[in-house]
Amino acid sequence: MPDTVCIEMRGISKHFGTVAANENANLEVKRGEIHALLGENGSGKSTLMNMLAGIYSPDSGTIKIEGEEKTFASPHDSIAAGIGMVHQHFKLVEVMTAAENISAGSEKGLFRSPKKIAKKISDICTKYGLDVDSQKKVYNMSVGEKQTIEIVKMLYRGASMFILDEPTAVLTPQEADILFDILRNMKKQGCAIIIITHKLNEVMEISDRVTVLRAGETIATVNTCETNPQQLTEMMVGKPVELKITREEPKRSEAPVLEIENLSCTTDTGREILNKMSFTVHGGEILGVAGIAGSGQKELCEIIAGMEKASGGSVRFEQEEILGMSPIEILRRGVSMSFVPEDRLGMGLVAGMDITNNVMLRSFQKSKGIFIDIAENRKKAEEIVERYDVSTPSVNHVLRKLSGGNIQKVLLGREVELNPKLLITAYPVRGLDINASYNIYDILNAQKKEGVAILFIGEDLDVLLALCDRLLVMHDGAVMDIVDPKTVTKEEVGLLMLGHHPEKEEK
């Protein structure tokens, strides 16, 4: 029964306090289609989907499933109606097997019947062409496998309508391709699939129709084949945007600013996180680092900044060994680091404090005496707010209450204002909207022009390829290769990220 409308959301509004997350949002999804829900961060995509998944209830508006009006009071109701949501952060029990995870919570009766469960899972896998080892423990799985488990879990519960929240954000290009194949299969079987995303190329590649949200409101629903990225961007942002990252070509310093040689790091439990990494960063260049999340990027940043111990190798900054120095000594030599962790606030910022207090975090120890010059720091905070266009009522505003983009501007602004010679920045655009992201790229380019050496750890390959002068690809704590972003293809980088080196393997 393709082409019948199975999900219909009409005039949905949802307010949190005085903030409207959704205002008159509409969505209509048919059986047998992949429907992209496109919008910038904060445009209300997730809120709208959370209402469909029964996590929130709308303030007003109607939700119809298969033509029947429904009110979801909890996720259970939504699952019962056949809707399954795959969240960005997987909700799996690491120490359990795939089968246990898939069946958890949907077993009836007092006893488990592993045989029946295994049978049902294998039936599902055959039907949708999935590959699941049901006895494998989750902690042994790659991100892609975990995601498949999440999808099977929903199918197991009888879902036929799926919501995937930014499913490719954590995947390599190859894994994303596999996922897309799975989704196309599910579509053929008559499933309805909604994917939440802000990546335009994905929308173009996989979706049949697109609904664009802006500021909580549905702007339009269009057929993918009748639109193009430029038009979609304009709908998302509300004004024409120049979609180009410039690559400045200033003069590169002769001597490297940062030289890393055979850097290794082992955990207390003996797990190897970094394995003999060697590379250099020169002044006036951006060295990009690509790799699957958790390949050692965080440890690399932390070791350079002096927050983590290395088990071997050397880190030289302007010919001086800085391994073993305290974070403050390294900071004083001119190394800045801004690491945006997954929760955005884990490190580098203090969520419960105001902007002024956050701005002085890295510089308060420089002032003399035991007191803090609050007036001076407030002035500095005001400068950063103005220069980096942070939108906030005042510098006394608690950081937690700002939006993600503004929080990141404060972080990057503070690090840049320290006038570093080496700027390490990890995931600076994580979760930012298009305009905010381009602001950040501009800031990085401006720093590069001034001769700063930049180590840029990113997730979006398109951005890394467009922005960086050289691109280092990491796999499992080791340098796979350093490639030229102007000539390399995305697929080649993807293979390197997975640990396949074409030349080395041939030998």
Next chain:
Amino acid sequence: MFRIIKKPELSPGRAVLSQILAILVSLCAAAIIVLILGYNPIEFYANLVKGALGSAYRVRATFNKAIPLVILSLGTLIAFKMKFWNIGAEGQMCMGAFGAAYFALNFSHLPAYVLLPLMALAGLVCGGIWALIPALLKVKFGTSETLVTLMLNYVALRWITYLQYGPWREVGGMPKIATFEANAVLPSVFGIHIGWIIALVLTVFVYILMTRTKFGYEISVLGESQATARYAGINVNKTIVIAILLSGALCGLAGMVQSSAVEKTLTEQFTGGLGFTAVITTYLARLSAPAIIVTSFLFAILLAGGSFLETSMRIPISMIYAMQAVIIFFVLGSEFFLNYKIVPRAGKGGAK
């Protein structure tokens, strides 16, 4: 049936207002308990206030509780700001008093202007050292400071009992420690012992320390996140140790003040559980030094008024402890309702 939804954050003004409201509601709830016990709640509260503030003598008794409470709460504040859950103010107070009493009993020939500072110093040092134990254990071995500080309270309390019945027992007579000589007793200013000036000065000191100095800033950052603190170049272990030393020292000083000015000796009951009450007053003051004066006074009124109720209405002091519990219950409860709201699980028609 019902579900819980997170609300957006409130303005500080409204948060304080709702806290005051919560206290008022809790007083009403306590009134119901009083009523069930068979007393007249209006009479109960009238007597409570009368007992705490009814005469110069009673006001002094209230101050005698409020002063140590303020100092203890200030000490607790420093630790709490760092999210180091020091609930060992009671024990640190005991050890501070022990240090002070040692000098009071053995160096009573010294003039007051030498002896009193010496006692204060001993109080600071002993309280500080007592707090240092859980701090070092935490820094070195990652032990839970909550458990260690709590247990050390009982060690300290028993230590005083031991002294009272053992080595320091006054020759002949009851098992008690000798009364301090006059030169080991803190003088009075305007009819109230000088501790009130000490408490006020310390309030200003702690306020400035926490809001204007690098060290206070380090404590706050550390309280938010250890990773961030290290990233900011803060020496985490050093900061923990110094802050806790200071926290314990203030509690120890409270012990010195109480034993010297009020008890004029050392007894096993001299703390009156104030070290535990300080946890509540600090928390209710939302870790603000000036607000501690307010909350400490409120609780001092409860405690002092409570003793009066025992004689005037024959209501046991336990009622006051029950009231404290009710107040905490409602304030914590209001905190929940400030942050979350409960909505009925909608049937047909949807939730508004």
